[in-house]
Amino acid sequence: MNILLTNDDGIFAPGLEALHRELKNLGQVAVVAPESEQSAVGHAISLATPLRVKQVALPGGGGGWAVTGTPADCVKIAIAELLPQPPDLVVSGINLGPNVGINVLYSGTVSAATEAAILGVKGVAVSLNTYKDADFDSAASLAGDLVRRLQQWPGWTNGVVLNINLPALPREQIRGVKVTRQDTGKLVERFQRRVDPRERVYYWLAEINEHRCVETDTDYAALQDGYVSITPIHFDLTHYTSLETLKGQGW
Amino acid sequence: MNILLTNDDGIFAPGLEALHRELKNLGQVAVVAPESEQSAVGHAISLATPLRVKQVALPGGGGGWAVTGTPADCVKIAIAELLPQPPDLVVSGINLGPNVGINVLYSGTVSAATEAAILGVKGVAVSLNTYKDADFDSAASLAGDLVRRLQQWPGWTNGVVLNINLPALPREQIRGVKVTRQDTGKLVERFQRRVDPRERVYYWLAEINEHRCVETDTDYAALQDGYVSITPIHFDLTHYTSLETLKGQGW
Numbered sequence: 001m002n003i004l005l006t007n008d009d010g011i012f013a014p015g016l017e018a019l020h021r022e023l024k025n026l027g028q029v030a031v032v033a034p035e036s037e038q039s040a041v042g043h044a045i046s047l048a049t050p051l052r053v054k055q056v057a058l059p060g061g062g063g064g065w066a067v068t069g070t071p072a073d074c075v076k077i078a079i080a081e082l083l084p085q086p087p088d089l090v091v092s093g094i095n096l097g098p099n100v101g102i103n104v105l106y107s108g109t110v111s112a113a114t115e116a117a118i119l120g121v122k123g124v125a126v127s128l129n130t131y132k133d134a135d136f137d138s139a140a141s142l143a144g145d146l147v148r149r150l151q152q153w154p155g156w157t158n159g160v161v162l163n164i165n166l167p168a169l170p171r172e173q174i175r176g177v178k179v180t181r182q183d184t185g186k187l188v189e190r191f192q193r194r195v196d197p198r199e200r201v202y203y204w205l206a207e208i209n210e211h212r213c214v215e216t217d218t219d220y221a222a223l224q225d226g227y228v229s230i231t232p233i234h235f236d237l238t239h240y241t242s243l244e245t246l247k248g249q250g251w
Numbered sequence: 252m253n254i255l256l257t258n259d260d261g262i263f264a265p266g267l268e269a270l271h272r273e274l275k276n277l278g279q280v281a282v283v284a285p286e287s288e289q290s291a292v293g294h295a296i297s298l299a300t301p302l303r304v305k306q307v308a309l310p311g312g313g314g315g316w317a318v319t320g321t322p323a324d325c326v327k328i329a330i331a332e333l334l335p336q337p338p339d340l341v342v343s344g345i346n347l348g349p350n351v352g353i354n355v356l357y358s359g360t361v362s363a364a365t366e367a368a369i370l371g372v373k374g375v376a377v378s379l380n381t382y383k384d385a386d387f388d389s390a391a392s393l394a395g396d397l398v399r400r401l402q403q404w405p406g407w408t409n410g411v412v413l414n415i416n417l418p419a420l421p422r423e424q425i426r427g428v429k430v431t432r433q434d435t436g437k438l439v440e441r442f443q444r445r446v447d448p449r450e451r452v453y454y455w456l457a458e459i460n461e462h463r464c465v466e467t468d469t470d471y472a473a474l475q476d477g478y479v480s481i482t483p484i485h486f487d488l489t490h491y492t493s494l495e496t497l498k499g500q501g502w
Contacts, residue, residue: 040295042323043356050445050453072293072357077454080440104373105294105486106323110354118353120437153498159435177502181489184410186371189331192302202301203328205399230502235356238432242483245406251428251481 001027001151004078004116004178005088008095008108009131015094017060019126019138023091023142030087031064031129032078034071039097043111051077066115071112079119088186089114091147093126094139098165100127100219100229101183113161122153123161124150129223130168139166148227158237165219165229178227225251252278252402255329255367257287259322259346259359260449261368267386268311270377273395274342279409282315285322285359292328295364297323302328304349322363330370336372341367342398344377347392349416351378353432356415364412374412375401381419381447390417397428397479410487415459415481428479432470493502 003023007016011033023029035054052068065082069075071092073188079086092112093166099107126143128134150162167174191203199227215221220230254274258267262284274280279370286305316333322343330337343363350358364374375459377394379385394415401413414433418425442454466472473480 003356038496039298040296040298042292042296042362044293044295045291045456047291047456048288050455052451059394072444073456076456079453081442081444084370091358102486104488105365105369106296106360110291113355118356118438119440126377133269147498152499153500155493157493160490160493178497179494179500179502181491181494182487184487187369189327189370191302191328191332193332202303203332204301205298205324205327230491230497232497233488234489234490235353236433237355237484237486237488238436239411239483240432242406242408242411243430243432246404246483247402247430247480249400249430251430 002087003027003029004083004090004241005029005031006033006090006092006112006158008034008041008070008112010037011032011056011064011066011147012059015096017058017135017141019094019143020090021075022140023058025144026148030080030083032067032074033064034074035049035066035068038070038108040106041070041108042106043072043114045072046070053077063152064079067170071108074117075112086121090123091126094136094143096127096134097126097131098122098127098223099125099163100223101185102166104163104182106242110163117159118235120158123154124164125161126164128166128168134168137169144150159234161233163231163233165223167223167226167228169226174228175224175226176230178222180219180222180229180231181217182233252340253338254280254343255334256280256282257325257341257343257363258323259285259292259363260445261285261288262307262317263310266347266379266385266387270342270345270394272311273391276395276408277399281334282309283325283333284315285325286317286319289321291357291361291396292321292359293357294323294365296323297321299426304328306427314340316332318485323366324358326363326366341372341374342377345387345394346378347385348382349378349380349474350376350414351474352436354436355433363412367489368410368412369486371409375415377415379417379419386421389422393422410460410485413485414482414484418474418479419476420477424477426477426478428481429437431468431470431473431480431482433482433484434471435451
């Protein structure tokens with residue numbers, strides 16, 4: 001199996017390194033990832049600026065391509081230009097921090113996997129539910145097992161991306177795996193209003209509180225309860241439920 | 252009605268100016284838009300960098316807020332900080348160029364309207380199917396009529412965004428309005444490989460050819476056929492069809 005590995009925390013991030021080590025057990029792994037951190041870039045692509053690609057030595061051994069662009073750019077240029085043939089699988093991660101609920105839309109990690117699906121390749125995003133003291137080795141080992149099992153899922157059709165979120169717990173404390181839907185709970189924003197040394201005002205998005213439903217079948221709920229969450233997502237944004245009533249408006 | 256107007260081409264773009272003039276007939280319009288062009292930023296938000304907000308005089312009269320961020324940032328900061336109360340409607344556009352098919356995922360214009368929906372406000376994105384010689388006055392007049400009619404759609408539930416694409420045709424040549432689904436045809440990328448004055452290689456995404464199905468109920472097909480396309484979209488990316496078969500894998 002040929003695997004393309006990318007992320008949004010940058011090519012030298014420890015989460016990528018740990019996952020790289022693990023995925024080598026599953027096949028040939030090519031690493032094409034952003035040169036610098038690209039968190040919260042969503043599904044941005046570079047049109048106004050060109051991309052540069054640099055071969056780099058990876059801290060865990062072997063080489064990779066560092067790209068001056070977004071995670072989606074990395075997947076595009078890897079498949080179009082850098083790899084001799086399209087990979088069988090694109091894996092993105094391991095992200096430092098969860099990607100559940102509305103944050104899935106802001107996530108560079110997830111958008112890389114979605115870009116793979118757009119290009120006709122299976123995509124998996126892997127995120128770890130902590131922002132500090134991450135045990136990426138343990139998470140990568142679990143992620144490797146999950147990817148192995150998902151490869152055997154006969155229902156994995158083109159265009160379906162698997163968004164995996166891992167609890168930041170020792171493996172024996174993880175309660176299992178739940179297949180979930182994306183939480184759609186509303187966000188509440190807080191901007192901090194600050195003043196710079198030249199007495200000009202600026203704003204910084206300081207926290208996002210999510211008012212979530214008490215529903216139990218979501219990615220957020222699974223992670224809160226100590227389960228691995230796997231959410232199948234896709235890139236058809238159509239709200240099919242509305243189609244007929246909107247058509248009925250007599251255009 | 253209180254309307255928030257934004258875009259991704261920047262606050263001084265002529266497409267915004269034309270739409271501003273038109274929307275003033277529908278209610279109070281506040282303009283909060285990116286200081287500079289933000290095309291193809293997708294649903295990026297600014298976490299690593301702060302936002303600055305500047306009051307500017309708009310070329311069409313009145314004032315607006317220019318934000319050093321993405322379209323989604325503009326909607327967030329407008330609702331959280333700049334406006335005295337949440338708007339009844341967020342309109343994004345008019346974009347120079349269509350936002351149909353896969354490009355909906357890359358579109359800053361659409362992501363601004365989606366951000367509105369995330370925050371519980373109705374969102375509309377308006378794009379014009381041309382990259383040059385745009386007649387924004389004609390397009391804005393049509394967009395205004397459509398927004399007026401959509402306001403009367405009783406089925407417009409929270410979380411549903413309307414992605415409107417207008418043909419670049421004189422109004423009498425537009426064949427009507429079609430309610431469509433998002434085209435999901437695969438993209439084919441072409442990167443141009445170039446060499447800079449210092450003999451270093453760089454790549455530039457030069458064109459995106461889309462292999463589209465011959466299906467007629469999509470946003471792309473409607474626009475090609477000279478119809479206005481209205482696609483209801485949402486921000487729940489879950490692929491519900493896969494949920495049960497994936498659950499059945501015996502986790």
